[in-house]
Amino acid sequence: MAGLLPTSNATLFYRGVKEEKLANRELIVPSGGTLGGGSSINLLMYSRAQRDDFEAWGVPGWSTDELIPYMKKLETYVGPGSDAVHGYDGPIVVSEGTYRANRSTQDFIDAASQIGYPEIEDLSGLDFNNGVQRALHYIGTNGLRQGTAYGYVHPKIASASYPNLHVLVDSQVKRVTFQGKKASGVEYKPKSQPDSTLRIVKARKMVILSCGALGTPPVMERFGLGNPDVLKAAGIDVKIDLPGVGENYQDHHLMTYPYYTNLYPNETLDALISGRLNATEQIQQNASILGWNAQDVGCKLRPTDAEVAALGQAFQETWDKEYKDHPNKPLLLSALVNFFPADPSLVPEGQYLTSSVFTGYPLSRGSIHVTGPEIDDQLNFKTGFFSDPKEVDILKHVWAYKTQREIFRRMKAYRGEVESFHPAFLPGSGAALVKLDEAPSGDIPKIKYTAEDDEAIKDWLRKNVGTTWHSLGTCAMAPREEKGTVDCHLNVYGVEGLKIADMSIPPQNVAANTMNTAIVVGEKAADIIIKEMGL
Incomplete structure (x- = not known):
């Protein structure tokens, strides 16, 4: 996930490392339904949300003025406009x-x-x-095409300054694991071995889901976090009642x-x-x-x-x-x-x-939910277009x-x-x-x-009508009583040690290609996590 790379040796991504070596890592970031940055947002169209868009979210700490520093931080801008809103030394040109x-x-x-x-x-x-x-x-x-993998992840993988940074690719995340109500890791399966036994990567302090608007809800629901009616119909025990998971799907x-x-x-x-x-x-x-x-x-x-x-x-x-x-x-x-x-x-x-x-702001809403507890069980996806x-x-x-x-x-x-x-x-x-x-x-x-x-x-x-691939909103950052899934610090309601940092969290749409907003979410999330971890 773009932005989740603090300037420390905290482990955020895993690549090709045996799971037993990862048992004591502190953070895990499943991305795009896999472990690691396997689905970097990599579109080419530079387009930003409007000031009114972030204000409409109505979330403390996420106003436009509070997000401008992250918009500037991500870019090296070669174009017209004001220095007050553009950055000139970021990882994305x-x-x-x-x-x-x-x-x-x-x-x-x-x-x-x-x-x-x-x-x-x-x-x-x-x-x-x-x-x-x-x-x-x-x-x-x-x-050269710019993207989050190219701008954020690859340079750190190649650098000797991040020995605890590992990225595990070609792996499907089934669900988050818990000890009581505290997130303790993720359960995953290498795609190259579809019939292999599921593996677990453990986290001591925090798990961060970054699987996107279509990937994060199923990972949540497979453990039992979601709407009780959906979970029961899928044969999954209800652990936490969160009716907003998988709802509020939006696309342009x-x-x-x-x-x-x-x-x-x-x-x-x-x-x-x-x-x-x-x-x-x-x-x-x-x-x-x-x-x-x-x-x-x-x-x-x-x-x-x-x-x-x-x-x-x-x-x-x-x-x-x-x-x-x-x-x-x-x-x-x-x-x-x-x-x-x-x-x-x-x-x-x-x-x-x-x-x-x-x-920019469709009124229509869709949803995405699991129909069973396994990775290969079909998803019930309604675009709502x-x-x-x-x-x-x-x-x-x-x-x-x-x-x-x-x-x-x-x-x-x-x-x-x-x-x-x-x-x-x-x-x-x-x-x-x-x-x-x-x-x-x-x-x-x-x-x-x-x-x-x-x-x-x-x-x-x-x-x-077709999709722009601008999916968002399925684990909205909103009050729980309004079918929200996370609070303003990205914490999932009802559990400990679990955050979401992807485009499932925007409660309202933005009048733009969503790449810029996605990276801003990542940068803001990184700041939140760095402060909480004392890094």
Whole structure:
């Protein structure tokens, strides 16, 4: 888990060391369902939560101002913005990388401005919203991908300064073990020996779960920490009644919309992905395009009052309650992506642009629970996507579809929508998809959508919504009586010596790619643990 590496010899990760040698270690950090840092969060899109997001958590010690030091600590920032919120000597480099498609970048920015969305210098500066920015990435200025394993763990494994640091990989954690109500270790199984006897690593003082929003609840439930009804149905004895475990699952609902363009082969990744550009040769030449994730613009956008009203009463009520008086909160997050987002054989050879779209604060909730006591027992996972009873989450995406399309229609590179990846509008509709030889010129009026057009969008959304892999919330940091699982010090209610430090703890969502928030959680957790351990 990023951040859980204090500058001492306390043992936090284990790799390839026999379990009998670990009996007296003090801390154990299962990560990603395995022991160690096997599932480092390693996405490339630099995106931060808004100031309002952390404030909405309402947890002592976790306000935005209290978390800014950890945001600064994690990064070496090579970009525009204020020194007050950015760091310049952290383990994770944030930069433009080594490549950018400048023509489509400026084209998109110009098109967005035509419908009222300006360019903002630092959209990740916590207090900025309703505009677009030239994207920064978790890519070093040398083109190397940045991630928590690369930035935090690997250097310490290679260093002679951390003799008690060990990482055990390719192992599945079954559950936490206890002596009475005190966590005493973890029970695990090497994946290379699926039929082998379970092994136990013991901890004298503390166990820290960092298995993520999908991994931590099952590890808890397999020992008997959770909702009694869930545990009894799974044949597991109830040790501690914690009804919030596995509930409150949240994700950002993702849609992607590709467009035909007149771009050149060096302005997208389509040639590389399709094999027209030889990847081996590019690697041998250390080509600068390899230091590019093809995501060149980021957006955080809000609708106008008229657009809110047009979405109906249910949407208006939600807007008035959650957004109207909170201008810091975007409704739509989007990225300009320079390639076709699926199997390249599905479309003619060419260069494509794609709109990647998700909404920041879904009302829908899901859950994840065990169905039995063993690692291999199937999990009962319900995403809950678009499940809010008034369908406000779908209405958000109806507006998102229309808004991103209006931006693309005004780009000079625009040559129409890729038909099989957009809603199927009725023949004769003013919203009908097009394929053009040249971009439209002059004053481009906005598309007028009918009720039938809106239904076509909704139908498309229901059939094609996907995950951003931004899972969170399943062991929420909240009062126990509000179905919380941990307190503000990350202690699991009802037991001793057990903490959770991962994206299962945020009680509310964030309007951002969640990598940054995950590392902030890790850094804050490390600080809490260091102080408690007296390190």
